[in-house]
Amino acid sequence: MKLMLVGYGNVGKAFRKLLHEKKVKELENVKIAGIVTTRGLMLKDQEEFVPDKKVDVLEALDEVQPDVVVDMASANYKTGEPSLSLYLSALKRGIHVITTNKAPLALKYKEIINTAISHGSKIFFQATVMSGTPSINLYRILPAMKVRKIRGILNGTTNYILTRMSQGLSFNEALKEAQELGYAERDPTLDINGFDAAGKITILSNVYFSRYISINDVKFEGIGNIEIGDALKRGNKIKLIAYADEKETYVKPAEITKEDFLYNVDGVNNALEIESDIQKITIVGPGAGPLNAAYGAFSDLILLLRGENLPGL
């Protein structure tokens, strides 16, 4: 079983480490046959990245001929490229795809899933939502529910900022701290304006409601000019809430009371509530971090090796 890793930043490095350190029987015949970044393709498995060839990801796919592509590159929300073309090309050849990159799925879920179905290949994407905390994969063990609504805190950057603001910092101070700690990017626009959370609730909606929506169908509002003083005075907190039911899907800030489970979901923790005809359950865990994202992809790999598919496919 040959893997090709795409992207080799902190997540890619953590993934490689998990692959080497975790002694799991499923991994016995798995090896990294290639690692590709914007700098080119390395045709061996070593920690330091030294490109052997100056090729792009699609050329790398031809070169490596892997059984599984693991995409851990950063997201391009305008077009989803080059990842989108890579997935379609791989899936058409029967190559499975595991990804931590939500842009292609938030933009073109239907096209990607249908390509996988019609070619008998698989796409796994736990780490696109809540990183290594089961959100997508939770659906595997909750079969045949009639989901009524889902609701969550899906962006760690804004949740960290809102948490620190509730502790007295200004928005700018909180953002600066988040950047220093590596919780926010240098250009934090897509986190702050709710777009990242919108991408995630798009993917969750598609899975939990067996739907085909795109991020362009989702209304979103961020925390750019947020005022939290009045909520604090009432003993409440402001959280950036992502919500979906059968009729609507949106992201917007909301006032959360002490009795709400989401009240205690602070810092870079994320949470997802699923309300179905059976019950309401909530899962909470870290929504970001290189090891967490890497574990999301790693857990997908193990499930893939166990022969699983996305339920319903």
Next chain:
Amino acid sequence: MKLMLVGYGNVGKAFRKLLHEKKVKELENVKIAGIVTTRGLMLKDQEEFVPDKKVDVLEALDEVQPDVVVDMASANYKTGEPSLSLYLSALKRGIHVITTNKAPLALKYKEIINTAISHGSKIFFQATVMSGTPSINLYRILPAMKVRKIRGILNGTTNYILTRMSQGLSFNEALKEAQELGYAERDPTLDINGFDAAGKITILSNVYFSRYISINDVKFEGIGNIEIGDALKRGNKIKLIAYADEKETYVKPAEITKEDFLYNVDGVNNALEIESDIQKITIVGPGAGPLNAAYGAFSDLILLLRGENLPGL
């Protein structure tokens, strides 16, 4: 695929309803071939129980020759019987077992699992802990973690009583109310004294630490003479906490602060925290109720039909 249901109280009836109402492709060739209770065996699938033969569960197994036994009978903690003998007998013949009854697994986990392994049959038991809220099955989607500790609220009856006490009721008033609402049994001893939670943390320890312990190895303390006044004055709550790490496994009441996720787990809700080398995650959901327990068994059936086994087996 022939099922034999054991026990036909509220859980059994809810399970049968799910089986008939949920349109899932996995269930296409599944039918109930027999239902057995202490009153005898009914050899057809109908809502009203009318025994056809006066036989016990072991004789019923011979009679029905099912592919899967679904045990939803109430627990006998002294010996685990007659369910324990039924599981061993079924597993030895290659008949799979799904159970909501925790007594046999809390008493004889090793013997049951080893019987399944050596005969290539399967035992699924999600509903023994947290009912339909994934606790056992959560482990399926968290492969290759190194679990450091698990901690939770695993008994709905005591959590309901403690919740109502924190709202001003006396222990006896809260217990009476719980009984009237069907959250506590007429003899609530095994809930109140922590034994039920001890059985659940035993099963979780065996799964999450790949261990073989019995409920007899677990220290437990209940809420019989609990005093919650001082904790309330400090703004805290008392919760009955089940805990396990690699060294110890116990159940005892503990004071929980506002910052703790478990603080907001009230009423008949249960919660489970899992701390591993990767991350700390928490799942919260109802821990009791006929539909919930039935769904736990039903979700096991679907996973079984998808070809899954308990991870590690």
